[in-house]
Amino acid sequence: MNFDQYKIDELNHAALPEHKRRLDFVSTDIQDFDAVIKKLQAFNVAIPSWALGTGGTRFGRFSGGGEPRNLEEKITDIGLINALNKSSNSISLHIPWDIPENASAIKALAAQLGLHFDAVNSNTFQDQANQKLSYKYGSLHHVDKAVRRQAIEHNIEVIKYGVQLNSKALSVWLSDGSNFPGQLNFRKAFQNTLESLQEIYSALPDDWKVWIEYKPFEPNFYSTTIGDWGQSLLLANKLGNKAATLVDLGHHLPNTNIEQIVSLLLMEGKLAGFHFNDSKYGDDDLTVGSINPYQLFLIFNELVEGMDARDMNHATDIGWMIDASHNVKDPIEDLLQSVQAIKIAYAQALIVDKIALAAAQQNNDVTLAQEILQQAYRTDVRPLVAEASLLSGGALNPVDAFRKLKVRDALVKERGSKTVATGL
Ligand SMILES: [Mn+2]
Numbered sequence: 001m002n003f004d005q006y007k008i009d010e011l012n013h014a015a016l017p018e019h020k021r022r023l024d025f026v027s028t029d030i031q032d033f034d035a036v037i038k039k040l041q042a043f044n045v046a047i048p049s050w051a052l053g054t055g056g057t058r059f060g061r062f063s064g065g066g067e068p069r070n071l072e073e074k075i076t077d078i079g080l081i082n083a084l085n086k087s088s089n090s091i092s093l094h095i096p097w098d099i100p101e102n103a104s105a106i107k108a109l110a111a112q113l114g115l116h117f118d119a120v121n122s123n124t125f126q127d128q129a130n131q132k133l134s135y136k137y138g139s140l141h142h143v144d145k146a147v148r149r150q151a152i153e154h155n156i157e158v159i160k161y162g163v164q165l166n167s168k169a170l171s172v173w174l175s176d177g178s179n180f181p182g183q184l185n186f187r188k189a190f191q192n193t194l195e196s197l198q199e200i201y202s203a204l205p206d207d208w209k210v211w212i213e214y215k216p217f218e219p220n221f222y223s224t225t226i227g228d229w230g231q232s233l234l235l236a237n238k239l240g241n242k243a244a245t246l247v248d249l250g251h252h253l254p255n256t257n258i259e260q261i262v263s264l265l266l267m268e269g270k271l272a273g274f275h276f277n278d279s280k281y282g283d284d285d286l287t288v289g290s291i292n293p294y295q296l297f298l299i300f301n302e303l304v305e306g307m308d309a310r311d312m313n314h315a316t317d318i319g320w321m322i323d324a325s326h327n328v329k330d331p332i333e334d335l336l337q338s339v340q341a342i343k344i345a346y347a348q349a350l351i352v353d354k355i356a357l358a359a360a361q362q363n364n365d366v367t368l369a370q371e372i373l374q375q376a377y378r379t380d381v382r383p384l385v386a387e388a389s390l391l392s393g394g395a396l397n398p399v400d401a402f403r404k405l406k407v408r409d410a411l412v413k414e415r416g417s418k419t420v421a422t423g424l
Contacts, residue, residue: 007405008084008395015396023383030384036350040388042315043346045276045322045339046090046118049098052077052332053421055285055325064330066411067419071098072109074421077411079113081332084401086394087339090118092321093165095158096128103164110165118169119211119273119319120162124151125175125219138176140196141189141225148196155200163205169272169319170204171246172197173213177220177227189225194235201239210243211272211319212236215251218283229261236270244272248323249299250283251275259298266306273319276342285325287334289341296341297377300349308354314346330408336398340385347381 012019027033052074053067068074075091082088091110093100100106110116124139132150137143139151159170176193178184201210214232215224226232229245236243245265252258265271278284278291289296307314320342326334353372360368386396395401402408 003080003083003405003407005083005393008393008401011401011404012390012396019383019386019390019396022380023387026380026383029379030351036347036384037388037391039314039350040343040347040385041086041392043320043343044087044089044315045320045342046092047078047081047088047335048092048094048121048321048323049074050094050421051322051324051326051335054331055327057327062327063418063420064408065417065419066408066413066415067331067421069415069419069421071100071106073415074098075106075109075113075115077332078115080402080407081335081339081398082114084395084398085336085339086389086392087343088335089114090116092118092121092171093161093167094121094123095154095161096123100161100165103161107165117162117165117167118321119171120158120165120167120169121171121173122155122158124154125173135175138174138189138225140174141176141193143188143192148192152196152199156203159200159203159205159208162208168207169209169211170200171211171213171273171319172200173215173246173248174226175215175219175224177217177224178222179220180222184223184225186223186225190231193225194238197235197239197243201243204242208242209272210239211246212243213246213248213251213275215248215283216253229265233265233268233270236272244270246272246275246319248275248277248283249288249296250277250279250285250323254281258295259302262299263302263306266303266310269310271306271318273321275321275323276338277322277324285323287324287326287329287341288322288338289345290337293341293345294377296345297348298373300345301352301373301376304346304349304352305354332407333399333402336402340398343385343388344381347384348376348379351379351381352376 054063068077078088078091124135127134133147140148142148204210212232212235214226214228216227217224232245236245276288278286278288280291322338357369357372360372390396
């Protein structure tokens with residue numbers, strides 16, 4: 001389905017007086033107002049191809065209606081999201097869940113909707129129907145060279161799909177690990193992983209990167225071979241300039257100081273990108289900003305400070321992507337909420353008084369440093385985010401517009417109420 005721009009404009013028009021009142025209130029306190037709005041307009045977050053359908057747990061899955069039945073419909077859904085928020089102009093593909101059988105047609109459809117392709121993701125955490133050897137005991141770290149070879153070939157195949165679509169990065173998450181003490185020789189597992197990644201690395205085109213994701217536990221519950229940022233960074237450093245560490249917010253033990261990790265990875269030029277989600281207990285994959293928005297703000301504060309210190313482009317020099325599972329909400333509404341939460345945290349980080357904060361740190365003025373951070377965090381920046389969306393042609397309130405334009409009803413009518421998205 002498609003909807004006409006004038007429908008969004010009509011909704012915006014009706015909400016404009018209220019929006020202007022709120023924007024005037026907040027903007028008087030903001031230095032560099034125009035620069036902040038421009039940065040918000042430039043900021044985009046990639047949508048993964050697996051996030052458009054209702055997710056589930058190992059206990060069950062309760063699918064909604066009108067879910068995308070194939071890659072084309074997933075791209076269409078991302079086009080709808082981007083039309084509403086003007087901040088989701090790319091798609092991250094998962095192979096083999098979403099193989100682009102006809103790359104040029106897929107590319108044309110995306111281009112028509114103003115979308116491009118972000119990182120491609122490989123999958124060696126499950127066995128596919130036609131697969132020769134099993135990943136039951138791991139893939140790139142496997143004790144059997146033939147299994148490692150098969151996993152290496154898969155990753156190289158994923159790069160080939162990505163090249164056809166103009167992707168520029170391969171994102172690797174391994175579930176490799178062990179469930180019980182004694183199962184694995186840690187050192188050998190790590191070395192096998194390194195050697196496998198070296199072969200994948202050598203297949204990367206010149207302008208490509210490989211992003212190495214880490215995770216402390218699950219599906220393995222005793223050890224994970226790339227279990228934390230230290231192990232990922234060790235691999236990235238050994239591999240070379242094209243390799244860097246990817247931070248998934250849910251892939252940390254509770255209370256880990258993620259903002260400190262981000263700061264140091266940026267300092268080393270080794271922060272590849274982000275998988276956004278939120279969590280209360282483990283890798284919960286909840287809506288971004290739904291549990292701990294203050295942590296998200298503190299992370300963005302480090303991101304902005306660290307990227308500015310290296311003169312990086314906020315919008316393009318790091319890979320921004322959502323990696324969440326929408327089990328009880330409409331996936332499109334959940335994604336719209338997630339992108340809004342990310343932009344709110346980003347806007348809050350942009351308005352931190354950085355000169356005053358640096359001075360407070362230099363003077364060991366702990367109280368003032370906290371006041372400065374929380375002054376930004378407690379500012380209602382939603383009118384800034386809305387203004388950026390409005391200026392780019394999006395909706396002032398994307399979730400509200402999605403509902404008022406009855407987008408889901410139209411998708412159910414078109415696709416049916418019993419559809420199940422691929423890859424879930
Ligand atoms: Mn992830």
